[in-house]
Amino acid sequence: MTAIDDSTVRSPDALRADMVRALRAEDGVRTEPVAAAFSTVPRHRFAPDASPEVAYSLHSIVPVKKDEHGSDVSVMSTAHLQAVMLEQADIEPGMHVLEIGSGGVNAAYLQELVGTAGEVTTVDIDRDVLARARRCLDDVGYTQVKTVLADGEHGVPEGAPYHRIIVTAAAWDIPPSWISGLTEKGRIVVPLTVHGTTRSIAFDRDGNRLISHSYRLANFVPMQGEGAADERKVMLREGVVLRTDDARVPLAPQALNAALDGSRLERWSGAAYDLPDELDLFLTLNLSSPARLHAAPGIVDSGLVEASALRGVPALVGRDSIAYRTRRENAGTGGFESGVIAHGPQAEALADQYTDLLRRWAQNHRRRGAATLRYLPGPAPTPLPEAAVPRRHGIVTATWA
Structure with a gap:
């Protein structure tokens, strides 16, 4: 033995x-x-x-x-x-x-x-x-x-x-x-x-x-x-999913899937990309119609969707258009530069809004722990404050130093 x-x-x-x-x-x-x-x-x-x-x-x-x-x-x-x-x-x-x-x-x-x-x-x-x-x-x-x-x-x-x-x-x-x-x-x-x-x-x-x-x-x-969460999830096609818990966000899978097959608008912000978790929080709470875009590795490898979607990326969603964040190497911004990919008839408008947020974050809030979040119980006010998310029992709000 x-x-x-x-x-x-x-x-x-x-x-x-x-x-x-x-x-x-x-x-x-x-x-x-x-x-x-x-x-x-x-x-x-x-x-x-x-x-x-x-x-x-x-x-x-x-x-x-x-x-x-x-x-x-x-x-x-x-x-x-x-x-x-x-x-x-x-x-x-x-x-x-x-x-x-x-x-x-x-x-x-x-x-x-x-x-x-x-x-x-x-x-x-x-x-x-x-x-x-x-x-x-x-x-x-x-x-x-x-x-x-x-x-x-x-x-x-x-x-x-x-x-x-x-x-x-x-x-x-x-x-x-x-x-x-x-x-x-x-x-x-x-x-x-x-x-x-x-x-x-x-x-x-x-x-x-x-x-x-x-x-x-x-x-x-x-x-x-x-x-338990009130979350909606739609599959645009095999390997491409959108998720949101905001009832105000339109999720029209056929129209959004068609947008992906259409022309692709690429917009670069000139703003530095780093601290992705902090940037993610800022985008998530400031996009006017937010969802999270997920793409499988095969979809990314095909070139249809950028690698930022592998683990989920904040997306700005319209009824027939979508925009989301990407990045590229750029020594002038300290390593990487933030950009936007947009598809659909409203691609220009969505890219403009998204790019503005990327620049605002990089210029004013690019550090760790810049956000202060609050939970305010009771009915949501009308109109909602900026960077506010309604919930059943109250609202989540955020401000950035």
């Missing part, structure tokens, strides 16, 4: 120590309390069906439950994203924290942060997901964490008010229960989806309103229950 050399197999403790070092290096972990929480919690025991290497990987998710179509409805989020959100939350010992969306390990991190004098409640709409979280928490020794089976849309009023609310599913709106469930100076960290992109936003309560403290790109499974 041949002996198996296990000298290269690393222990969970060693993998966990490596994870924390890497999180510090990649700006996920910034403070000692979050570092201590990640150093303490045995993350691999919340992912028994994954290898320890996957559990302690910075950027790997661990599927928890899939729907009948094979899509993830619950996952253990990446270590890096969890660390970013916990740093955004700025949790102190003794706080009461509500987690909306249960996975187990994040609640354990929260319990480490609030300590024995604090309290953590985690709520989930899915009985199977919550039972798994409860089982893992108990097995690892976090028996003090409270688990609640309910629709997170309504919060957990019996434990309110909370100093912090952490949402771990992509939310389309912020229901009144979350705002009223915060203390007067409370903070909510929520992955908020606007026009097809999600950002983890740390909002501080300001009366009945919320104002952003920070925001970072994020990726989460969508919220279930009453808070």
Whole structure:
């Protein structure tokens, strides 16, 4: 019998120590309390069906439950994203924290942060997901964490008010229960989806309103229950999809598909292209009729659509025309220059609007963290302010420094 050399197999403790070092290096972990929480919690025991290497990987998710179509409805989020959100939350010992969306390990991190004098409640709409979280928490020794089976849309009023609310599913709106469930100076960290992109936003309560403290790109499974998103998605042709959650945007797939087959207008802005996540946010909230254009690699390789659409790009959509962002090398702008591709009878008008926004961002707002986002509950005003997105319970607005 041949002996198996296990000298290269690393222990969970060693993998966990490596994870924390890497999180510090990649700006996920910034403070000692979050570092201590990640150093303490045995993350691999919340992912028994994954290898320890996957559990302690910075950027790997661990599927928890899939729907009948094979899509993830619950996952253990990446270590890096969890660390970013916990740093955004700025949790102190003794706080009461509500987690909306249960996975187990994040609640354990929260319990480490609030300590024995604090309290953590985690709520989930899915009985199977919550039972798994409860089982893992108990097995690892976090028996003090409270688990609640309910629709997170309504919060957990019996434990309110909370100093912090952490949402771990992509939310389309912020229901009144979350705002009223915060203390007067409370903070909510929520992955908020606007026009097809999600950002983890740390909002501080300001009366009945919320104002952003920070925001970072994020990726989460969508919220279930009453808070599920109102999103439309149309396929223009195989491999080309438009998505929007704005009911005001016209989506006429036949006319837009015909536009793609027509002439192509290329317009260059003379403006520098960098910080794509910041530019993406500015475009998403300032385009007058926004959607997100996605194209498969084969479509890009054919030359029909630019590579910017591989992961989704903000698009300006009319009933029979479309425009979206691209880039090219240009040493005069510092490396790359932003441009616009437009198709259809209204290509000139759409390209003009889009190019103006590219120039405005590059001239006035080209830095990280320039945006301040607000959530204003209640009916949307008429007319809507600039850079405002209506939702069921209120509106999201943004201003740029």
